[in-house]
Amino acid sequence: MKPSQALSKEDCLEIFNQLYLARYFDVRLIKEKKRGRLRGTLYSSHNQEAVLVGSLFGLQPTDWISPIHRDMPAFFMKDFRFGVDNPDRLGMSIEEVCCQVWGKVDSPGRARDNWSHIGSKSKKIIHSTSMLAGTIPVAAGVVYADRMQGGNAVCLTYNGEGSTAQGIFHEALNYAAVHKLPVITIVENNQWAYGTPVEMECPTPDVADRAKGYGMLGLIADGQDVFDVYDKVMEAVAHARAGNGPAIVECKTFRAYGHGDHDDDRAMKYRPSAEIEAGRKRDPIAVCRQKLIDLGYLTGDAKNAYIAEGKNAGDATNDDFPPHVVEYLNKGIEFAIQSPVPAAEEAEQWVFWNGGSK
Amino acid sequence: MSSTTEAPAALKKNYLTALKEALDEEMARNKLMLCQGEDIGRLGGAFGVTEGLQAKYGENRVVDMPISEAAIVGSAVGMALNGMTVMAEMQFIDFISCGFDQIVNMMATYHYRTAGEVHIPVVVRGPAGAYGGGALYHSQMNEAWFCNSPGLKVVCPSTPYDAKGMLKAALRDGNPVIFYEIKELYRKREIEEELPTDDYIVPLGKAAVRREGKDVTLVSYGQNVYHCLDAATELEKLGISAEVIDIRSLVPLDEDTIFNSIAKTSRVIVVNEAPMTCGFAGELVARISTKAFHLLDAPPSRVTRMDTPVPWVKPLELHVLPTVDKIVAEAVRVVKF
Numbered sequence: 001m002k003p004s005q006a007l008s009k010e011d012c013l014e015i016f017n018q019l020y021l022a023r024y025f026d027v028r029l030i031k032e033k034k035r036g037r038l039r040g041t042l043y044s045s046h047n048q049e050a051v052l053v054g055s056l057f058g059l060q061p062t063d064w065i066s067p068i069h070r071d072m073p074a075f076f077m078k079d080f081r082f083g084v085d086n087p088d089r090l091g092m093s094i095e096e097v098c099c100q101v102w103g104k105v106d107s108p109g110r111a112r113d114n115w116s117h118i119g120s121k122s123k124k125i126i127h128s129t130s131m132l133a134g135t136i137p138v139a140a141g142v143v144y145a146d147r148m149q150g151g152n153a154v155c156l157t158y159n160g161e162g163s164t165a166q167g168i169f170h171e172a173l174n175y176a177a178v179h180k181l182p183v184i185t186i187v188e189n190n191q192w193a194y195g196t197p198v199e200m201e202c203p204t205p206d207v208a209d210r211a212k213g214y215g216m217l218g219l220i221a222d223g224q225d226v227f228d229v230y231d232k233v234m235e236a237v238a239h240a241r242a243g244n245g246p247a248i249v250e251c252k253t254f255r256a257y258g259h260g261d262h263d264d265d266r267a268m269k270y271r272p273s274a275e276i277e278a279g280r281k282r283d284p285i286a287v288c289r290q291k292l293i294d295l296g297y298l299t300g301d302a303k304n305a306y307i308a309e310g311k312n313a314g315d316a317t318n319d320d321f322p323p324h325v326v327e328y329l330n331k332g333i334e335f336a337i338q339s340p341v342p343a344a345e346e347a348e349q350w351v352f353w354n355g356g357s358k
Numbered sequence: 359m360s361s362t363t364e365a366p367a368a369l370k371k372n373y374l375t376a377l378k379e380a381l382d383e384e385m386a387r388n389k390l391m392l393c394q395g396e397d398i399g400r401l402g403g404a405f406g407v408t409e410g411l412q413a414k415y416g417e418n419r420v421v422d423m424p425i426s427e428a429a430i431v432g433s434a435v436g437m438a439l440n441g442m443t444v445m446a447e448m449q450f451i452d453f454i455s456c457g458f459d460q461i462v463n464m465m466a467t468y469h470y471r472t473a474g475e476v477h478i479p480v481v482v483r484g485p486a487g488a489y490g491g492g493a494l495y496h497s498q499m500n501e502a503w504f505c506n507s508p509g510l511k512v513v514c515p516s517t518p519y520d521a522k523g524m525l526k527a528a529l530r531d532g533n534p535v536i537f538y539e540i541k542e543l544y545r546k547r548e549i550e551e552e553l554p555t556d557d558y559i560v561p562l563g564k565a566a567v568r569r570e571g572k573d574v575t576l577v578s579y580g581q582n583v584y585h586c587l588d589a590a591t592e593l594e595k596l597g598i599s600a601e602v603i604d605i606r607s608l609v610p611l612d613e614d615t616i617f618n619s620i621a622k623t624s625r626v627i628v629v630n631e632a633p634m635t636c637g638f639a640g641e642l643v644a645r646i647s648t649k650a651f652h653l654l655d656a657p658p659s660r661v662t663r664m665d666t667p668v669p670w671v672k673p674l675e676l677h678v679l680p681t682v683d684k685i686v687a688e689a690v691r692v693v694k695f
Contacts, residue, residue, distance in 0.1 A: 110473035121439060121476050129471075131463050137429045138464065141436020148392070148418060149441065168459070171426040175433060178424055350470045351508050353477035353532045 003058065003234035004227040009297050011081075015053055015226055016292055018080060019285050020325045022049035022073035023308055027321075028329050029101060030313035033261055037337075039103060040114045043069040046256035046313065047224075050284035051188050054221075054229025055156055055249070057081060058237065061090045064142050064155040066126035066135045069116045070188065070255075071158045072097070076332075078125060084328070090123045094332030104339035111342055112350075126155070132163035136172035140181050140246075147181075154182040154240045156233070161250075162193025162201050164210070173246065177214035182240035184233065185248045188223065190255035191279065194263070195270050208250040216246050223253030224282040227291060254279030283309035370550035373515075373543045376522035377407050377483075381445060383557065384529045385415050388443055391529065394421040394430055395447025404449050405485055405544055427457030431482060435465050438478040443529060448484030451538060452498040457482075465534045466509035481528045485541035486514075487581055488631055488663070488679055492541075493670035499580070499632040499663075504536045505609050505641065512608040513562055514538035516583045518551050520606060523560030531562060540581045549584075563610035567619065571601035574689050575619040577642060578629040579605045582680055586629050589685035596686075598693050608638055616642070617650045624655040625692050629680050634662040656695035661688050 007015075026046045032038050045052065052074050056065070061082060067074040078091035092108060100107035100118050108118045109127070119127030126135050126142065139155040146153045163169055164187060176183045187207045191198050204210075211218025217239050221232035229251055236247035254276075258267035268276070286309040292298040308320040318326045371379070385391050393408060393415075399422040402409030412420035423430050427448060434444035448454045454461070461482065468478045488497035504510045511533050515521040521539065528535040543549060568583060569590050576586040583604045590600035601619050605612065620626050626646055630639035639660040646658045664678040 108473075108475070109471055112473055113471045117471060119472065121472075126436070126439065127468070127472055127476070129463055129467070131459055134432070134459065134464055137432025137460065138436035138439065140429070141433030141438075142440045143436075144433060145437040145440035145442045148437075149390075168428050168432065171424075171429045172432060175424050175426060175429040346473075350472075350474045352511070353469050353474070355532065 002231045004231050012292055012295065012297050014081065015057055015230075016288050017322070017325070018053040018057070018077055019049050019226060019288055020306065020308060020321055021328065022052055022077065023285060024321045024325045024329055025073050027313040027316045028333070030261065032333070034314075038101065040101070041260035041262055043072070043115065043260050044257045044313075045070050045073060047280050047283065048188060048190060048253045048255070049073065050226035050229055050288070051186065051223050051251045051253060052077060054226040055186055055233040057230055058234045059156070060153070062124070062151065062153045064124040064126060064139065064153055066128065066139045066155060066157040067116060068128050068132070068135070068158050068160070070160070072116055074158070075116075075118065075125060078123065092120060092123060092125070094328055095335040098332035098336035099339050102336040102339070103341065104336050105342040106335070106339040110346060124153070133159055133166040133169040133172065136183065136185060137168060137175065139183050140172055140176040140179075143181050143183060144179065152241060154184060154237050156184045156186055158186050158188060160193055161187055161189040161191070161198050161207055162196065164207050165201050173214050173216070176246040177216050180243060180245035183246040184236045184240055185246065186233070187248060187250040188253060189250050190253045192255050192259070192271065194259040195266070206250060208248050211248040214246070216248065217244070218248045219250070221249055221251045223251030224284045225287050225291075226284060227288075256280055285309035369552045371518055371553050372545050372547070372550045373518045373521050373540070374405065374407060374545055376518035376553060377525055377539065378409065379553070380522045380525035380529070381408060381411060382414070384526055385411065385419065390441055391443040391445070392419050392421065392437060393445045393447070394423050394434065396423055396425055396430070396449045398422060398447050403447065405541065408447070427453050428460050431457040431460040431480070432464060434480045435460065435468065435478055438480050439468075439476055443479040444481070445529065446480060446482045448482060450496050451484040451486035451500065452495045454482065454484065454500065458503070461504070461510070461534075461536070462507040466507045468509075469533070470509055477532050478534045479529070479532045481525070481535045481537050483525070483537035483539060485544070486538045487540045487542055488668045488675060489581060490542050491670060491672060491675065492668070494667045497668035499538070499630075501536065501538055501608060502632060502637050505638055509534065510609065511535040511562055512538070513606060514540070514580045514608065515560075515606060516540065516543065516580055516604050517549060519553060520560050520566075522553060523558055524562060524606065527559040527562050530559065535562070538580065542581050560606075563607045563612055565603055565605045565607070565612040565615035567601065567615065568604050569600070569602040571599040571623065573599045573623055574625040574627065574693055575601045575603060575616070575623045576627050576629055576685065576689070577603045577605060577616055579608070580631065582629045582631055585680060585682050585685060588682045589689065592682060592686045593689055596690065598689060600689060611645075613645060613649065616646065617653065620646065620650050620653045624653060625695070626654070626658045627685065627688055627692055628658070628660040629685055630660065630662045631679055632663060633665045634660070635665050637662055656692050659688055659692050661685050
């Protein structure tokens with residue numbers, strides 16, 4: 001039996017709900033940026049939400065994650081299953097994440113670095129940098145230390161297919177495989193690394209093939225199908241947690257927009273429109289909806305309620321999303337807007353640790 | 359150098375043994391400390407600094423790593439993030455370039471970008487320095503790269519006493535420390551000394567006056583300290599009294615000890631085996647020029663490696679490096695200025 005077949009109706013509906021949350025976060029921020037209320041660059045996860053939701057859903061609170069730039073919703077969706085209002089939940093609050101996006105003092109990193117470059121030791125989220133694949137060795141070290149201290153955590157690291165060209169991708173996987181460390185490398189293969197197509201980054205059609213060279217498990221998931229992602233990641237997690245070593249889970253997906261919002265217009269030129277259309281044909285919300293209808297979990301009016309799929313951020317409205325989803329983000333944004341900007345003098349702080357703690 | 363009374367030869371310890379004792383004692387007192395590097399376990403390290411540690415502390419705490427400086431440093435950062443203290447050995451400090459990104463972008467910035475939530479107790483240490491015929495890739499002093507990366511402490515002990523005390527201090531510091539060991543000093547008999555039997559540390563950021571003098575100050579660190587001391591002996595024969603300062607710690611830097619000396623001598627030469635351009639000698643000269651200009655009777659000067667790689671065979675190697683003769687000649691010039 002596949003792991004997803006053991007999910008309850010409530011779990012399946014929660015997964016559907018989380019797809020909406022991730023999509024709305026993206027849609028709303030794109031709108032906020034267009035209104036001029038945001039600084040910095042947005043790296044949209046539009047059309048890739050199933051990768052995040054499906055991979056995060058089965059984790060234990062003690063597990064670690066290491067998201068990168070296109071995984072912004074992962075920061076608040078980690079451990080979501082534990083209850084969004086549960087103060088002991090090991091994920092960030094939407095307020096914290098919005099403060100990070102807005103560059104405010106209540107961001108977990110007090111707005112010292114931008115966008116996804118946050119994390120939390122206490123919430124077991126590794127802080128990302130701009131150096132692609134650079135957190136994989138850190139993730140390996142985290143679980144090594146966890147094992148030394150009697151733990152049984154796994155760590156999911158998120159990477160684009162482009163980052164597989166980095167030397168550290170190989171070096172870290174090789175190390176993790178030698179020590180059989182429970183690191184699961186999710187490769188979000190969205191076909192484009194900024195302006196370079198996958199065939200110019202990877203010499204083989206499937207990144208997952210590389211797992212063979214390390215004697216590790218390599219799986220391919222349909223990145224548009226949240227349940228397939230869940231199944232493959234759960235298989236890798238079970239394998240890793242049992243002490244069988246790391247795994248690569250390649251999720252085939254497609255980047256909806258540009259690399260960042262600064263690149264949206266150019267991305268329409270370097271990627272043929274037919275390719276964009278084909279790549280976005282299977283919207284993860286639509287794929288999930290059909291699955292829930294087939295399972296009999298969505299019936300009657302609910303089958304066609306809140307059609308957020310197949311719409312560009314500019315065309316989607318609040319009415320396309322369940323009200324509690326809109327409300328959840330409103331709460332975060334309102335908090336972020338009133339949170340102050342850090343004092344300029346903070347720029348000099350925390351270069352060195354002086355024995356104190358935050 | 360720190361012991362003033364003559365100890366029996368058997369009790370004197372070399373620089374390498376001092377480092378080994380520091381690691382052993384810190385591993386014993388901190389159960390969440392781990393050592394990792396290439397060939398450090400079974401073999402005991404290319405130079406033997408970690409000899410015996412794996413047998414004593416096990417394969418999980420003294421780890422033979424694949425040949426990947428980036429993985430050695432990167433995983434150490436992850437371990438530190440999850441509560442551990444790590445000694446990460448570079449087999450030669452020249453190879454640290456292979457782990458550069460993990461050091462400067464991942465490790466050095468961690469405390470800063472998390473606004474203090476995370477601190478990284480990792481010591482990256484390894485054998486450094488020229489004069490041994492190690493050629494281009496086994497002779498480097500590349501400390502300037504890391505002094506230019508805020509968030510890293512950078513130190514370089516020159517005596518067994520300091521090697522042990524500073525390595526222990528570095529492992530307890532809580533910040534990432536790049537620890538330059540001088541491989542030519544590892545087994546140098548002349549500098550062996552008795553070490554305290556009780557636990558001790560040498561605080562990072564304190565310079566030492568190695569010889570007092572009144573005519574010119576020679577500022578240095580690492581093995582160049584001994585070149586300066588030998589030069590001071592030669593200068594004495596010429597009637598010139600040289601003071602020798604071993605800064606020991608580059609970041610943080612003890613400026614006061616340097617300035618106090620210059621207040622006395624009014625002349626200063628920085629001696630450094632790293633290449634001249636953008637080397638740490640340049641930083642020292644800049645600090646002296648901007649903060650102690652009023653104390654000077656001659657322009658601050660430096661004797662450094664030429665801006666070349668370190669060549670292999672002896673005449674070529676010594677041609678580009680600071681030597682006692684070069685220091686003496688420069689001191690004579692500066693004193694006459």
